[in-house]
Amino acid sequence: MNYDFDEVIDRKNTGSLKWDFYGRYFEEEDVMPMWVADMDFRAPEPVIDAVQKVARFGIYGYTEETASYHEAVVGWLKRRHGFVIEKRWLHYCPGVVPALHWIIQRFNRPGDKVIVQTPVYYPFFEAVQTGGCHLVNNPLVQVDGTYRMDFADLEEKAADERAKMIILCSPHNPVGRVWSEHELSELGRICLKHKVLVVSDEIHGDLLLNGHRLTPFASISEELAMHSITCYAPTKTFNLAGLQISNIIIPNPALAAEFKIAMENNHVSRPNIFAVAAAEAAYRHGDEWLDQALSYFEGNQALVRDYVSSNLPELKVTPAEATYLAWLDCRALGLEIGALQEFMEKKCGLALSQGYIFGAGGEGFVRMNLGCPRSVVEEALKKLYRAIESFCRS
Numbered sequence: 001m002n003y004d005f006d007e008v009i010d011r012k013n014t015g016s017l018k019w020d021f022y023g024r025y026f027e028e029e030d031v032m033p034m035w036v037a038d039m040d041f042r043a044p045e046p047v048i049d050a051v052q053k054v055a056r057f058g059i060y061g062y063t064e065e066t067a068s069y070h071e072a073v074v075g076w077l078k079r080r081h082g083f084v085i086e087k088r089w090l091h092y093c094p095g096v097v098p099a100l101h102w103i104i105q106r107f108n109r110p111g112d113k114v115i116v117q118t119p120v121y122y123p124f125f126e127a128v129q130t131g132g133c134h135l136v137n138n139p140l141v142q143v144d145g146t147y148r149m150d151f152a153d154l155e156e157k158a159a160d161e162r163a164k165m166i167i168l169c170s171p172h173n174p175v176g177r178v179w180s181e182h183e184l185s186e187l188g189r190i191c192l193k194h195k196v197l198v199v200s201d202e203i204h205g206d207l208l209l210n211g212h213r214l215t216p217f218a219s220i221s222e223e224l225a226m227h228s229i230t231c232y233a234p235t236k237t238f239n240l241a242g243l244q245i246s247n248i249i250i251p252n253p254a255l256a257a258e259f260k261i262a263m264e265n266n267h268v269s270r271p272n273i274f275a276v277a278a279a280e281a282a283y284r285h286g287d288e289w290l291d292q293a294l295s296y297f298e299g300n301q302a303l304v305r306d307y308v309s310s311n312l313p314e315l316k317v318t319p320a321e322a323t324y325l326a327w328l329d330c331r332a333l334g335l336e337i338g339a340l341q342e343f344m345e346k347k348c349g350l351a352l353s354q355g356y357i358f359g360a361g362g363e364g365f366v367r368m369n370l371g372c373p374r375s376v377v378e379e380a381l382k383k384l385y386r387a388i389e390s391f392c393r394s
């Protein structure tokens with residue numbers, strides 16, 4: 001079937017974080033919400049049917065992940081990414097962020113160091129700090145407008161004997177890189193050498209644009225599979241974040257046993273009955289929807305790139321290899337952190353994620369969520385243009 005991603009769906013008063021609760025995070029009442037990473041699109045039809053079936057049955061008792069659900073995940077990873085996993089490697093967790101918290105707490109001792117690569121998805125920082133660990137940054141470097149890893153710096157940081165773990169973001173939010181097998185192998189080589197456990201957050205792994213291919217970290221070699229934990233989920237892929245389900249992939253039985261203890265210690269072991277049904281339907285029947293959504297994101301990303309290059313020479317768009325997030329370099333506007341935030345909100349009327357929250361290297365950038373109809377992106381670009389024209393050009 002053809003999905004109509006151009007349809008503007010009114011999400012106000014539906015309990016949406018993005019649309020109904022932005023007042024908790026932004027001062028302005030009347031802003032276009034393009035911040036938190038969910039999409040303004042309905043889930044694939046088979047997912048809606050599956051949820052309705054559970055809803056209509058009317059008994060919402062405890063559940064477990066079924067063998068059939070695990071088969072659906074295994075099938076999806078093989079079909080979409082050529083990644084062959086065993087069912088027993090899969091572990092339920094309500095979300096990737098909770099998984100990161102529990103992994104950090106379980107696998108480190110207070111005072112250990114955990115490496116991140118900023119600018120990066122900022123809840124990583126809190127997960128490290130809540131776990132009593134020290135954040136160590138291996139900042140990404142910008143080369144010709146795109147981002148690379150700094151392996152010399154990583155080697156130095158990983159060599160510190162208190163450095164026990166790295167949280168890899170692959171593909172990377174917010175900079176939109178899909179790391180190549182070569183880059184991931186080099187990171188893996190360094191981490192193996194210095195016994196730094198790799199926790200690979202691959203939640204954006206299905207959102208690949210313009211022919212880019214995901215290299216699942218654990219698919220590179222047996223050695224790296226045994227030395228890593230992969231956090232994966234259907235929630236970004238199919239816009240199911242409110243259902244809260246993720247798949248933590250742990251090939252190493254010793255690490256898996258520890259993860260299970262962490263889950264049990266936190267009394268989290270059983271999923272939401274709607275989430276399992278929805279995720280299974282998505283993994284079994286969601287390819288068509290996702291393929292169409294990805295083409296739509298490519299169009300939205302191209303629109304932003306082309307519009308900015310023709311009309312907004314003050315801004316630069318980072319080439320997006322994955323995700324529906326645009327990472328805009330606004331440094332040439334010359335606004336300090338607070339002033340840029342105020343400008344976007346009060347002068348442009350846009351609720352965007354401010355770059356500085358993603359850590360060092362994010363200052364002067366904004367992240368714009370393009371998981372919305374094209375007309376909304378067009379309107380947002382016009383808002384940006386009008387404000388820059390009125391307030392920034394003399």
Ligand SMILES: Cc1ncc(COP(=O)(O)O)c(C=O)c1O
Nearest residue numbers: 037095096097098121173203246
């Ligand atoms: C890199 C990354 N990890 C994790 C999450 C959130 O995961 P969850 O909702 O499963 O906790 C997000 C959400 O945007 C994300 O971008």
